[in-house]
Amino acid sequence: MSGLRDRMNRLRGEASAKDTPPVQNLSAVEEPAMEIAESERLSPDWEEIGVKLHVHEIGSFLIRKTVYQADHYHGLHALGELDAASAGLASFHPGAPNGAASERILFLDLETTGLGVGAGNVPFMIGIGYVKNGQYVIEQTIIRHPAEERAMLAYLTEKLTDFEYLATYNGKTFDWPLVQSRLIMNGLGRNIWEPKHLDFLHPARSIWRNTLASCRLSHVEEERLGIRREDDVPGSLAPQLYFQFLADGNPAPLEGVFRHNETDMLSLACLAIRFGHLLNGTISSYIPLPEEPEELVRTGIWLEKMGRYELTGNLYHLAENSEAAKPSTLLMLAARDKKAGNWNRAVLLWQKAVLRSNQHFGASALEASIELAMYYEHKLKDYGAALAYASTAFEHIQQSSRLTRLDSKKRSELDALRNRMARLNRKREKQLL
């Protein structure tokens, strides 16, 4: 065997041979110990972090179970709010026969040995959460070595069918496909359960894309759910800690991973509560509405996407009248109004956008001017006013472009404006005759 190592070192060049640590076969030493551990009682190190042995008919693995009472506050929300909030979550799947009763939702978050959904990425810890008897139950399963995965997955599959919804953060593209892939790899069948996804990454992105620096769960929960993690082990470190455990068999450092995953599970529940309240239209009885005008508008647009048009009036009203609204936010709302045929407010918003851009006639002001020119031309047939807006926009582009070279986009914008002005002039003359 050392022959093979020597040959490899030579092929790789002398340098790597020196870097290689002395040969030590950790797993060979540890492995017997593990096999014994499987049949015997778990070492006290595990019990210290609340982990128990679970013996399944096809093998064993470990579980850490934590139960939270309904009145437990995790940040701004109490877990008990889930009952009321869950009704709204049905909007994620319009046409679903019954609402999303909180007992029908399974929360899921995996900790894996790598990135992506390739066949070699193993979920060494599966966190699931669900509501039972008014309590929020978190079960975290972990495997002491990869051969235990099959039993852990079998346990999961038995749980799944009790639920209808799967609540995750990016689970539609990561956690769930990975579970499916693992089931195939372990010969546990495929398509055994077709969940209705509640993937909260999507609404989080729709609403907070610009108002938050990042839509990572840890950032979203801190900024919007009032959750502070103490001594959190970042998820990106989890694989390293697990490999370390595989090498030395000491579970203590895994406690951090358990806590991290547990917090994720709690935050998932709070996101369900947040989005549920929003969809129920009851948010303001729990927490104040957001202050950022852009967030207000984006929340409204998301609610409309989810079919809850009736809930947006107040949000838009607040945004429209906010002094802090940026021109780009006004434009976003105006575009929504234009689509909905609400021309009065759209015109008002465009005008505001131009006014607010007095200091610096930027892209938003330009867009607003063009929108106004179109509105006056096509809706009101007021070619004089339309021409005024078009020429303002034209002058501004020309002015700003004196400093820099025109790129092709700017050039085509200018051409389009020139055409528009020529057409407006023709129409106006015709009207006058």
Add this chain to the structure above:
Amino acid sequence: MNRFTGKTSGLAEWLEYLKADPEIMNNVTHWRTIPPREAMAVPLPDGLHPAWKEALHSRGISELYTHQAAAYRAAREGNHVVAVTPTASGKTLCYNLPVMQSLLENEEGRALYLFPTKALAQDQVAELQALADLMDAGIKTHTYDGDTPPTVRTAIRNAGHIVVTNPDMLHSAILPHHTKWVKLFENIKFIVIDEVHAYRGVFGSHVANVIRRLKRICRFYGSKPQFICASATIDNPREHAERLIGEKVALVDNNGAPMGEKHFVFYNPPVVNKQLGIRRSSVLETRKLAAMLLKQGVQTIVFARSRVRVELLLTYLQELNRDKVNDKTIRGYRGGYLPKLRREIERGLRSGEIRGVVSTNALELGIDIGQLQACVLNGYPGTIASTWQQSGRAGRRQESSVTFMVASSNPLDQYMIQNPDFFFNRPPERALIHPDNLLVLIDHVKCAAYELPFEQGEQFGSEPLEDMMEFLVEEKVLHRAGGRWYWMEQSFPAHNISLRTAAQENFVIIDLTNGSRVLGEVDRFGAPTLIHEEAIYLHEGVQYQVEKLDYPEKKAYVREVSVDYYTDANLAVELKVLHVDKERESGEIVRQYGELTVNAKPTIFKKIKLRTHENIGSGPIHLPEEELHTSGYWFSFSEEAAARKSKNEMQFALLGIANVLVHIAPLYLMCDPFDIRVVPQVKAVHTQKPTIYFYDRYPGGIGLSERLFEVHDELLQQAKSHIRSCSCLSGCPACVGPIEEVGLLGKQQALELLKEAEGVR
């Protein structure tokens, strides 16, 4: 012929006219006319699905060539098959016939097609889907490669009956995500591997391992697909295919396709300096012949061995049309061009808009450019197999075609041009792969472990599985539990492993003439000699000088220049033998095969004047040394032999022999000339004797020097007879090398040494 324009009515008439032209014929050493061949056809086989039969009929196919029928029969009997066919012989039907038939019989069935390049795959799908559509059976054919949009990937995974891809994609995208391909792997009936001869050397060794992984995944899903391979003519198609797929195969090689009359003309440029044995430049002679053809309106392909030659010839030939503005009828084609440009050129060739193309062997593979009428080879392409492939680009079923092979002064070319029988009678080279090269093997064992845990008792390659597993456990990428080894590492191994060693480490060439734009790329092996600082780099016939080579970042910055020279670089090499595996003696020569390390460093470059090709200056190259651990073969002469010559004489003799051997060795190998190196040493550290070393230019070796060790005696015989039969007086570039390099007596010294070694004094 038209007296005023010089134009003839067609190729046949022009060739007659050419035969009467002494200026040309004096340089023609051999003119072989290969008579047209009638088709050998048999009726369509019984039991063919009616829809399939009808589709073939509508394509005008009512009978099969013998090789197509044989391939069909062999496949239907359940064999793995390799079909050997020359260019344009209806090769694709050899595999499409059984595959389509099987898909029509069982619509759940699936097939996977592998082509060495994306371009070939895309060509194929167009043709296949057109066939499938004729049958109205809902058979879906898709390419799956880097260009496939993410939106359709899911549909292809589930519903594609025939998935057409390349080994790289299989390696890095399909196998590591096999759980998304359940439908394919559970139902896969056929794996088609076209152009198997292209999978040789390091690339082939990697691909053989990808196929091991593929078979492993198929086993997991309970399927056992049949392989159908197609190959160009090589010496060992069956052995090669068997090594590549690791299964016994049935060989089909009864080609029944018709062929028009084919003229094969060996052309040796005239000697301009008899004393020094210097001939006129093959580039200039190639230009002359190609220009004659193009002026006749004959669509012509010119093959040149290096990028530099391609660009030189392109520049020369484009001068033909310099009075036409923006003329695009004569184009270049080579690896460094970007894909979009290449597709445009392929289209132009098919439509006939492009009348002439100058290419490296990039156009040797089955990329569809239609059939041209004439082919001019600038220099012997290096292997008999390549020569036939390239020549096959010219040749239509009805009309006659012509191939000119213009010899350069290098010894292999001179050998071929003077021994036409060697070329026409000898089987083409053997394709060699070494799938058990430890570095390659371990790379793929990692990928395989990522895809599926290894179980005790499994076999992957020749190394004991337990050894490899233990090694990878120590490397902390695998974890052993319950009799299995699991991948336990964060990385995705396939991403760090490229099947084409060069591909991953390409140097990008950036043109700074106007702002900065990417001009092309050069692989790592080429970089030290092609784009060192001050090198002249040619692209699409334009000269650029390298201003800065950023070696760590793999970027070369160039600027357009106009100079009357090109550059050529030298490499210094140091050798250390680590281990001797085999040893044999013949005569006074002891030869050994084993492992060695090589330290190589580029030293200087020469400036060589265009057209006259004289040396007009030189400069140093400052690049880091590269170390290589590989396998090699070397032979040493006795101490007595050493004592009979002065050190200087011995130096010249060895250098002379090495110069011949480096060119003769490829006769026995199917490899890129870059893949093997020859180094002479007057007193080698290892043997303390005059020694000539050969080594494989890939870590761990790929079986080239091992093969040379086996054919050593024949190799030296060939070298001797080549030196003896060369017409020069005392050494020339076509045999032992020019006298500036090997001295006035170099030729004599080399011959003496070889004769003495046989015990003839």
